[in-house]
Amino acid sequence: MFRRLDDQDAKVVTFTFDGQMLEARDGDNLAAALLVAGVISTRTTSLSGAPRAPFCMMGACYDCIIEINGETVQACMTAVTEGLEVRPIVGPVAGTGDD
Amino acid sequence: MLARLQEPAMTEFDLIVLGAGPAGMAAARTGADGGAKVLLIDEQTSPGGQIYRSVLEAPEGRRHQLGADYADGRALVRALEHENISVEFSATVWRVDDDATVTYSIGGGGGGVARQARGQHLIVTTGALERPLPVPGWTLPGVMTVGAAQILLKASGVAPERAVLAGSGPLLYLLASQLIAAGVPPAALIETQTWRNYFSALKFSPGAIRGWRHLMKGRNMLRQIRAAGVPRYRGAKDISISGDGSVSAITFAAAGRCYELTCDTVLLHGGVIPNIQITRSLRLDHHWDDRQLCFRPRTDVWGLTSNPLIRVAGDGAGIGGAEAARLNGHLTAFGALERLGRLTVTARDAKAAPLRAALARETAIRPFLDALYRPPKELRQPADDVVICRCEEVTAGDIRRYAKLGCTGPNQAKAFGRSGMGPCQGRYCGLTVTELLAEANGLPPDDVGYYHIRSPLKPISLGELASLADDNPQKD
Amino acid sequence: MSENMSSEYAVIGGGVVGLSIAHGLLKLGKRVAVFDEGDDAFRASRGNFGLIWVQGKGLDQPAYARWSRRSATAWRDYADELTSASGLNLALCQSGGYDYHMNEETLASTAVSYEALKGKLDGDYPFDILDHGTLKKEEPGIGGRVAGALLHHQDGHVNPLRLLQALASEVRRLGGVIRTRRYVENIKAADGGYRLSLKHAEQVFTERVVLCAGLGVMDLGPDLGFIAPIRPQRGQVLITEKLPPLMNRPASTLRQVNEGGVQIGASKEEVGLDDRETLPVTAALAKHAVDVFPALSKAKLVRSWSALRIMSPDGLPIYQQSRENPGVFLVTCHSGITLSAAHSRFLPLWLEGKTDAPDLTSFSEDRFSVQAA
Numbered sequence: 001m002f003r004r005l006d007d008q009d010a011k012v013v014t015f016t017f018d019g020q021m022l023e024a025r026d027g028d029n030l031a032a033a034l035l036v037a038g039v040i041s042t043r044t045t046s047l048s049g050a051p052r053a054p055f056c057m058m059g060a061c062y063d064c065i066i067e068i069n070g071e072t073v074q075a076c077m078t079a080v081t082e083g084l085e086v087r088p089i090v091g092p093v094a095g096t097g098d099d
Numbered sequence: 100m101l102a103r104l105q106e107p108a109m110t111e112f113d114l115i116v117l118g119a120g121p122a123g124m125a126a127a128r129t130g131a132d133g134g135a136k137v138l139l140i141d142e143q144t145s146p147g148g149q150i151y152r153s154v155l156e157a158p159e160g161r162r163h164q165l166g167a168d169y170a171d172g173r174a175l176v177r178a179l180e181h182e183n184i185s186v187e188f189s190a191t192v193w194r195v196d197d198d199a200t201v202t203y204s205i206g207g208g209g210g211g212v213a214r215q216a217r218g219q220h221l222i223v224t225t226g227a228l229e230r231p232l233p234v235p236g237w238t239l240p241g242v243m244t245v246g247a248a249q250i251l252l253k254a255s256g257v258a259p260e261r262a263v264l265a266g267s268g269p270l271l272y273l274l275a276s277q278l279i280a281a282g283v284p285p286a287a288l289i290e291t292q293t294w295r296n297y298f299s300a301l302k303f304s305p306g307a308i309r310g311w312r313h314l315m316k317g318r319n320m321l322r323q324i325r326a327a328g329v330p331r332y333r334g335a336k337d338i339s340i341s342g343d344g345s346v347s348a349i350t351f352a353a354a355g356r357c358y359e360l361t362c363d364t365v366l367l368h369g370g371v372i373p374n375i376q377i378t379r380s381l382r383l384d385h386h387w388d389d390r391q392l393c394f395r396p397r398t399d400v401w402g403l404t405s406n407p408l409i410r411v412a413g414d415g416a417g418i419g420g421a422e423a424a425r426l427n428g429h430l431t432a433f434g435a436l437e438r439l440g441r442l443t444v445t446a447r448d449a450k451a452a453p454l455r456a457a458l459a460r461e462t463a464i465r466p467f468l469d470a471l472y473r474p475p476k477e478l479r480q481p482a483d484d485v486v487i488c489r490c491e492e493v494t495a496g497d498i499r500r501y502a503k504l505g506c507t508g509p510n511q512a513k514a515f516g517r518s519g520m521g522p523c524q525g526r527y528c529g530l531t532v533t534e535l536l537a538e539a540n541g542l543p544p545d546d547v548g549y550y551h552i553r554s555p556l557k558p559i560s561l562g563e564l565a566s567l568a569d570d571n572p573q574k575d
Numbered sequence: 576m577s578e579n580m581s582s583e584y585a586v587i588g589g590g591v592v593g594l595s596i597a598h599g600l601l602k603l604g605k606r607v608a609v610f611d612e613g614d615d616a617f618r619a620s621r622g623n624f625g626l627i628w629v630q631g632k633g634l635d636q637p638a639y640a641r642w643s644r645r646s647a648t649a650w651r652d653y654a655d656e657l658t659s660a661s662g663l664n665l666a667l668c669q670s671g672g673y674d675y676h677m678n679e680e681t682l683a684s685t686a687v688s689y690e691a692l693k694g695k696l697d698g699d700y701p702f703d704i705l706d707h708g709t710l711k712k713e714e715p716g717i718g719g720r721v722a723g724a725l726l727h728h729q730d731g732h733v734n735p736l737r738l739l740q741a742l743a744s745e746v747r748r749l750g751g752v753i754r755t756r757r758y759v760e761n762i763k764a765a766d767g768g769y770r771l772s773l774k775h776a777e778q779v780f781t782e783r784v785v786l787c788a789g790l791g792v793m794d795l796g797p798d799l800g801f802i803a804p805i806r807p808q809r810g811q812v813l814i815t816e817k818l819p820p821l822m823n824r825p826a827s828t829l830r831q832v833n834e835g836g837v838q839i840g841a842s843k844e845e846v847g848l849d850d851r852e853t854l855p856v857t858a859a860l861a862k863h864a865v866d867v868f869p870a871l872s873k874a875k876l877v878r879s880w881s882a883l884r885i886m887s888p889d890g891l892p893i894y895q896q897s898r899e900n901p902g903v904f905l906v907t908c909h910s911g912i913t914l915s916a917a918h919s920r921f922l923p924l925w926l927e928g929k930t931d932a933p934d935l936t937s938f939s940e941d942r943f944s945v946q947a948a
Contacts, residue, residue, distance in 0.1 A: 001363060005281055006158060006256035032255035040345045041240045046817045046835060047492045051344050053240030055489075057247035057254075058149055059142060059191075059557075060228055060374075062522035063238075063489060071210070071560065071873045072816055076250075077142070091817070194854060202854065382851075504743045505589070505755040508614020514621045515740045517834075522816060522877050548614055553852050553879050558816065561839075562872035564861035567854060 002035040015084040017042075017066075024080040031057060031064045031075035034086075042066055042075060046091030065089055112138040112185070113439055114432070115201055115218035117192055117377065120148020121421045122413025123224035124175040125428030126435075130222075131183035133436040138216050139184060140203060142191045142557075146176050148226055149246060150421045153254040161256055164280040166273070168316075168421065169253070175425065190214070194554035195221070195377050199408045202567075204559050211563045220408055220435045223378060224428060227371035227414035230393070231527045232266055232478055233487045233495070236340030236349075237367060245274045245368035258283040259364040263349050265289040265338055266368040267296075267472040269313075272320040274366065279327045286362055288324065288331045289338065289351055291369075291478060296471050303467035310464025332358065336477065340365050369474040372530060373415045379552035381406060387544040390469045391418055392479070393530060394549055400455075401434025402427065410435060418469075419462050426458040479534050487535070488528040490521020498532055502539035509533055509550050522558050525550040582608040582752070584926075585771055585781035587759050587795065588788035590620035591735070591911040594742035595918035596785055596926075601749040603923050608781065609746065610757040610771070612791075617850060619789050620911060622810060622882020624840055625735040625832065626825060627667075627913045630674060630702060630727035634688050637695040638937035639891050643910070644699070645933075646917035647729050653916040654733065660748070661741040665733050666833035672730025673705075673714075673826040675721055675867055682723045689725060701728040716821050718869045724826070732825040734833055735912050742915075759788070762799060764900055785926065787906040789885050790848070800899035802940045805907055807848055807883035811856045812840035813864070815874040822868070829867060837871060839864040843884075852881040884909040888943065894925065894935040905940070 010025035017039060024033035031054040034042060041051035042064055054064035057076045064075040067087040075086075114130040116123045119141035127139040139146070147154045151172025154162070162170050179186065187203070191211070194202035199221040204211035229244040236242065245264060251257040258278060262285045264271050275285050300307075307314060324331065332353040339350045342363075350359045372393040375385060384397040384405040395417045402410035412431035413424035433451050436442040442450070481487065483496025493516045498506075501515045509525075509532045512518055518532055519525035525532075529550050537547045555564070584600050586593045589611025597607045612618075629647050633639030647669070654667040676682035686704045693700035705713065706723045713726070746753060758774040762784055771779040786792055786799070796803025817835030831837050842856045857879050865872045885907050887893055892908035904926055908914055917933075924932040 001260050002251070002257050003260050003283060004256060005164075005252075005258055005283075006161060029255050032251055032257045035251070036257055045492060050238065050492070051240050052238065052489075053345070055243050055247065056229065056527075057243065057250040058228075060523060060526050061489065062558075065522070069210075072558075072875050079144070196854070501740075504740070504747065505611065505753045506614075507755050510614050510618075510621065514618075514736050515743075517736070520878065522875070524878065551880075553881070554854075554857075555876055555879065558875040558877050560872065561813075561815065561861045561865055561874050561876055564813075564858050564876055565865045565872070566858075568858035568862040569855065 001038065004036050013080060013082040015080050015082070015086060017086045018088050026081065028080040029076060030078040030080050030086065033080050034075060043089040044091050049091055109215040109217070110138070112136050112216060112218045114138070114220050114222065114435055115140065115199065115216055116222045116224060117195070117201065118148060118224040118226055118413075118415075119143070119146035119186070120150060120224060120226045120413060120424065121172070121175060122226070122415070122424040122428035122431075123148065123222070124179060125425045126222045126224060126412055126432040127184050128178040128181060129429045129432035130435060131181040133432070133441045135183065135436060135439055135441060137184045138187065138218065139179065140187045140190045140192060140201065142189065144189050146179060146186070146188070147172055149250065151175065152250050157253060158256075161252070165253060165277050187214075191557050191559075192377070193556045193559050195381060195556070197381055197406055197408070202554075204563060211559055213563050213567050219439055221410070222402065222431055222435060223409065223411045223415055224413045225374045225377060225415050226424070227418060228374045228526055230369040230372045230474065231487070231531050232367045232369040232474065233481045233485050233531055234338045234340060234367065234478065235481070235485050236342070236346070238486055238489055239340060239342050239346050240344070241342065241346030241363050242340055242365045242367060245270050245366045246371070248366050249274055249277065252277060252281065259366070261286040261362060262364040262366050263287050263289060263360055263362045264366045264368070265335070265349065266478075267291045267474055268368050268370045269317060269468065269472070271368050272317060272324065275329060276320040276323045279323055279329070284327045284329055287360055288329060289335045289349070289353070290331060290333050291335050291338070291475055292471060293334045293475070296473060299473075300467050300471035303470055306463040306465070307467035309460060310467070313464050336475070338478070369478055370472055371414060371418055373417060374526070375415070375549070376524065376526065376552050376556050378404065378411060378415070379549060380554060380556060381409065383409065385549070388417065390466060392473065393418070394544075400430075402431030403434060419465060423458060423461045426454050426461060430454050430458070479531065480538055487531045488518035488521065490523050491517040493518040493528075495531075495535055498535045499539050502536055506536065507540050507542070508548050509536060512536060513550060519550045524552065524556070582606045582781045584608070584783050584785060585610060585769070585779060586785045586787065588786070588791065589753060589755070590618060590789060591623070591739055591742070591915055592787045592906060592908065592918060593785070594739065594746055595911070595915040596787060596906065596922055597746045597751050598742055598749070599919035599923035600926070601746065601751050602919070603927065606750070607746070608752040608754065608779070610759055610773070611753060611755045612758055613756040617790055617848070617883050619882050619885055620735075620739060622812065622880055623735050623912050624812065624838065625732050625830065625912060626672070626827070627669065627731045627733055628672065628827065628910070629729040630672065630689065630725060631827065632910070633891075634692050636889070636891060636937060637692060640692055640696060640700070642892075642917060642933070643913055644729060645921070646914050647731070649916040649920050650731070650733070653919060657738070657741040657745060661744045663737050663741045663744070665737045665741060667731065667733045669729070669731030671726050671728045671824050672732070673724040673726055673824055675724045675826050675828065677720060677722055677866065679722050682725070685725055702726060714823055716868050716870055718867055720866050726824070730825070732830050733912065738912065738915060759795065762795060762903065769900070769902060783902040783904070783926070785904045785906060789907070790883060792905060792907055796905060799903050800897045801895060801905045802943050803905065804888055804943055806845070806886050808886040808909075809844040809846050809850065809881060809883055810841035811852050811860065811879060811881040812838060813857060813860050813876055813879050814838050815871070816877050818874055821870060829864060836877065837864070837874065848883065850881050850883055852879045892938050893940060894922070894938040895940045
């Protein structure tokens with residue numbers, strides 16, 4: 001589990017992940033906020049449906065990708081704002097042929 | 100206040116520096132002091148790179164927990180306030196051309212807008228990545244890198260509780276001491292160095308003694324770890340992480356015994372490796388460094404690559420740590436200033452001399468550390484059923500099978516099995532695939548080569564790329 | 576180091592063309608060795624689009640249209656054979672394909688050329704002209720600026736990398752020898768057959784040679800009496816992140832691969848041996864994709880690649896037996912995927928001079944001598 005260390009003064013905001021309302025501080029790193037909120041897995045892989053979560057926190061591994069406004073973005077490169085709607089990326093993704 | 104770019108969309112500079120870590124910040128300031136008009140680009144929201152991540156924003160208490168070395172970064176960040184330095188943050192570079200044109204995306208986190216800048220000269224200071232350490236179960240939620248945990252601490256003041264740290268390298272101890280200082284000591288350290296590592300490091304002891312300050316820091320950290328009662332398991336092998344949907348335990352063998360530790364967070368570390376995505380995309384010369392077990396771009400003592408307009412400084416040229424990166428950044432900028440006609444060769448050499456001496460002192464311990472913390476083969480070339488390409492879920496066994504089908508290089512492996520085709524573009528599987536193929540084919544890694552890297556260096560939206568098209572496209 | 580290795584056929588080139596031919600020769604009971612360069616060769620097979628395409632081919636030469644059609648028809652059985660033998664699903668889908676047009680004029684003029692070809696093929700050329708409204712019913716994601724499309728019912732697509740993997744596996748399983756990192760420097764008649772001299776002083780003896788080394792035929796061909804008027808032609812391709820199903824059928828410039836990514840291509844550039852990707856071309860490809868399927872604007876481009884096609888002056892394959900060296904054959908084409916079935920099933924009959932061999936005289940090099948005269 002992950003714990004927030006500082007008693008920061010930053011404003012508390014709410015955002016949603018997969019429809020569930022969560023709390024964070026305004027401007028929080030989204031991946032950090034999800035971990036602190038106890039979210040275990042932020043996506044499942046498109047090939048096998050395996051659960052994944054943030055791994056590198058530096059924008060390199062793309063394991064923390066989530067969907068915001070129809071776009072695939074990295075949670076670790078995104079800041080939380082009030083009312084942000086975040087959706088997990090769920091695989092397997094079906095193509096036009098069987099795999 | 101740092102000078103931030105607004106318009107126009109394509110700008111010209113004397114010197115463009117990619118990456119605002121210690122090497123990049125040092126290079127930018129040195130270039131600016133030398134009269135060059137400098138652009139510094141970084142994809143994070145503020146300067147510092149990874150080692151000094153969020154160093155200006157971190158509250159004092161957190162800085163204290165993170166240690167004195169971290170706080171050193173503040174001076175470098177403040178030094179960016181110079182009229183000759185323009186900065187672009189939240190800027191993701193996705194293409195670099197060999198005429199030193201840089202194309203990047205502004206507005207990270209979706210909705211990127213494309214911008215371009217061209218330099219007379221380019222210094223790539225994108226630093227390092229964690230070495231991929233494909234242990235069984237490493238893709239489970241709850242497994243992260245040691246670097247990731249440091250970033251959580253630095254940038255967010257967030258810490259994992261009762262984490263298990265596994266692998267080898269100085270950062271393992273640094274993180275452990277930072278977590279202890281923050282009041283969330285790790286549950287255990289699982290260290291993979293064996294007596295063989297210590298034995299082979301012995302011959303580099305003279306260098307280690309020259310770097311005695313580092314040894315002292317290490318010793319102090321170990322004392323803190325002992326004082327905090329954090330158990331250390333040495334000579335660990337057969338590390339395996341398990342859990343149903345997320346981490347629940349880590350098993351390993353050490354000193355003849357088998358262990359199973361219950362945990363929900365495992366932090367892995369096998370050292371860091373140069374981030375060669377940009378240098379590979381430019382098709383610069385690289386060579387395999389068997390001491391550091393990685394590919395490095397070929398550079399001269401001024402950081403110059405096989406492209407006369409492009410230099411590399413810092414960990415991206417070869418792992419040396421933050422202070423070496425800073426010194427290297429200054430030296431490389433001197434080299435660039437000379438090429439730009441802003442320094443004579445004599446003046447350049449005179450300014451460089453004391454820095455070279457400092458760099459030699461700083462890197463004296465490196466061969467010792469490389470040998471001591473050399474990750475064991477089983478961690479770099481795992482068993483068949485272990486996933487080695489996280490994005491496409493390709494296993495080590497798949498790669499070995501492709502080798503039997505005549506695959507002698509990573510690009511054919513990519514074609515056969517899609518390894519390296521995912522969004523991380525081989526950052527976390529490239530070295531593993533090269534090493535697996537080298538072993539299977541009985542070839543040296545230099546002969547096997549590395550993935551061909553192309554733009555976009557990071558995924559960008561088709562809309563953003565399309566925005567750069569002419570109105571009358573030359574499509575077929 | 577020299578090696579005495581005897582085979583009936585030495586196939587120079589281990590890409591999709593060489594492996595398809597090797598596969599077919601092995602099925603005929605021949606002893607086959609394949610010689611392939613390494614990871615760093617240009618390897619056109621790595622850059623292909625995956626289309627099994629009939630429309631647009633042979634508009635000036637109906638024999639090419641027939642050859643493509645014959646291969647496309649054979650593909651289903653060929654894929655089934657490779658799948659049941661290798662266990663790999665090739666994701667073959669042959670339900671037709673589009674040529675999208677952004678304006679009415681080009682749609683109409685292309686339709687006219689298809690009609691003309693159809694007449695020369697006794698009507699065996701099933702295509703439809705779809706206006707925007709009709710196309711929209713077939714492809715709901717299509718953008719408003721698309722004027723229409725030509726839908727040809729014999730087109731399809733396949734996973735080309737799986738095909739390569741299946742062929743590599745099958746060639747080995749059938750007893751073929753694949754020698755990688757082998758650079759053939761020259762080929763000379765010797766002892767009733769041919770001696771291949773390889774880099775590092777290796778020599779190989781073989782009865783017959785099939786030269787299908789892609790761009791390598793420019794070096795090896797002329798010494799053997801071939802004209803080999805081949806040039807590289809660059810094609811750049813983009814591929815996106817995996818997406819939910821967006822396209823029902825593939826098009827000549829856009830297809831959604833079975834793993835979910837959308838592939839966009841390709842350019843046709845005369846730039847010599849330069850396989851770099853460029854900003855102007857990739858940006859134009861991205862714009863094209865977004866014009867045709869506006870929802871792709873937000874899709875993330877994950878990678879680009881660029882490869883060199885093996886292009887003859889008229890774009891048609893070359894199948895030529897050497898007159899000076901009758902055991903040596905030249906095979907080149909730029910549609911290695913479409914023709915893979917034909918190269919496995921029918922071309923070996925021609926190599927062996929069988930009575931049921933296909934008539935490939937339209938593809939001989941004679942057509943180039945006539946032009947030169």
